[in-house]
Amino acid sequence: MSLAAIGGRTIPDQFLGIAIFVVVLIATFIGARLIARFVGEKVRQQHMRAEMVVVTRRAVTAAVIVLGVFLALGWAAQNANVTLFGLLVATVVAALGVQQLLQDYVSGYDVLLERHIGIGDRITFDEQSGTVTDVRLRVTLIKSDAGDLIVVPNSELFTKPVTVHTARSTTEPPK
Secondary structure, three states, X not given: OEEEEEOOEEEEHHHHHHHHHHHHHHHXXXXXHHHHHHHHHHHHHOOOOHHHHHHHHHHXXXXXXXXXXXXXXXXXXXXXXXXHHHHHHHHHHHHHHOHHHHHHHHHHHHHHHHOOOOOOOEEEEOOEEEEEEEEOOOEEEEEEXXXXXXXXXXXXXXXXXXXXXXXXXXXXXXX
């Protein structure tokens, strides 16, 4: 059984499936390069460091290629379940990969919302003391007594005890 005829000759289904797979794969690689270039320019416009631009472009390229491979496999096999299964696996792997990062962002949101720690507060955390210099969404920056900069993920501040030595009321906004 065949799906197509070219010049009076029939093309077997296997060859047609391989041809579709190759065409979709080539289109995926071209699309990945174009999308990564576009996203890289957007990141560069935000005055990010060159390393961030490179990492972002690589991540976008990898994501588009993985999506395209599963799409090509599903199309070649003429079965949508292959594509859906591939997307499910890719989603689970990505979720496990960024789990800690998401935890830091959610914890940072809570740290900023609750305002227990503010810029200028003197805190003790994990047997280290210092003054909070910046509270960001993912990390909090602390300058130690020795003058070192300590970068603490907000998930650590959220899950472990922190002693705030600065005497200010909790209703007073941080500096």
